[in-house]
Amino acid sequence: MKQYDHPLAQDLQLSCLLYALSDPFRLEVVCKLAACQPQPCAPLQDGRPKSSVSHHFSVLRKAGIIRTEVVGVTHMNSLREQELESRFPGVLAAILAVARAGDVPA
Amino acid sequence: MKQYDHPLAQDLQLSCLLYALSDPFRLEVVCKLAACQPQPCAPLQDGRPKSSVSHHFSVLRKAGIIRTEVVGVTHMNSLREQELESRFPGVLAAILAVARAGDVPA
DNA sequence: CCGTTAGTTCGACTATAGTCGAACTAACGG
DNA sequence: CCGTTAGTTCGACTATAGTCGAACTAACGG
Numbered sequence: 001m002k003q004y005d006h007p008l009a010q011d012l013q014l015s016c017l018l019y020a021l022s023d024p025f026r027l028e029v030v031c032k033l034a035a036c037q038p039q040p041c042a043p044l045q046d047g048r049p050k051s052s053v054s055h056h057f058s059v060l061r062k063a064g065i066i067r068t069e070v071v072g073v074t075h076m077n078s079l080r081e082q083e084l085e086s087r088f089p090g091v092l093a094a095i096l097a098v099a100r101a102g103d104v105p106a
Numbered sequence: 107m108k109q110y111d112h113p114l115a116q117d118l119q120l121s122c123l124l125y126a127l128s129d130p131f132r133l134e135v136v137c138k139l140a141a142c143q144p145q146p147c148a149p150l151q152d153g154r155p156k157s158s159v160s161h162h163f164s165v166l167r168k169a170g171i172i173r174t175e176v177v178g179v180t181h182m183n184s185l186r187e188q189e190l191e192s193r194f195p196g197v198l199a200a201i202l203a204v205a206r207a208g209d210v211p212a
Numbered sequence: 213c214c215g216t217t218a219g220t221t222c223g224a225c226t227a228t229a230g231t232c233g234a235a236c237t238a239a240c241g242g
Numbered sequence: 243c244c245g246t247t248a249g250t251t252c253g254a255c256t257a258t259a260g261t262c263g264a265a266c267t268a269a270c271g272g
Contacts, residue, residue: 042247179218
């Protein structure tokens with residue numbers, strides 16, 4: 001399998017970023033990635049079928065939020081933090097801070 | 107017409123806020139409001155039919171981003187900046203800063 | 213009162229996003 | 243090679259969001 005295409009930081013759209021993060025599952029994935037990078041998709045599935053998970057990762061990838069690298073048989077995901085920070089200063093950081101704070105486990 | 111109901115700051119959801127701002131028209135409305143508050147809906151219509159505009163204002167209202175007060179025959183909208191800042195510190199400010207920077211008129 | 217202004221609500225339509233099973237693909241491991 | 247692991251792609255379905263015209267509503271202004 002070839003490596004993935006990732007959009008250039010300069011081509012990213014704020015609307016797409018916000019949209020991608022407005023889904024609770026995707027936001028959670030991003031939070032978990034922020035806590036532990038890089039990570040394959042599997043541990044983040046949270047009980048969903050692989051095809052759904054794959055869809056969400058693809059949305060995050062197209063929004064420029066994550067980078068996926070094929071390493072052997074696993075696909076390692078990481079956040080494009082520096083690029084996002086230079087393109088959208090403060091945005092991801094503020095969102096992650098709030099999302100983490102809301103993560104109080106019941 | 108009665109005044110509107112606005113959700114309490116503590117009940118707001120980050121996902122809803124991000125979702126509301128992920129629509130380019132709504133983001134633009136929020137930017138314009140940030141520049142000039144309070145403002146009625148009419149000057150922000152941007153050529154769309156009233157029913158569409160009303161829908162978008164309602165989404166922003168339900169997400170807790172704007173407050174609408176009925177003043178005579180007009181409905182004055184303003185951002186709930188302080189409340190959003192205390193509920194979601196830094197989020198709106200960062201998004202607005204980026205959105206404004208991208209507002210380079212052609 | 214009656215017209216006007218400002219915006220909402222309703223309903224029908226369209227488009228898009230998410231969901232998931234099934235078939236597929238790519239690379240590793242023995 | 244052949245099975246396994248990890249994830250993608252496809253296609254069908256469902257649900258939700260946005261769009262807009264038409265009818266409505268609330269308050270003002272004369």
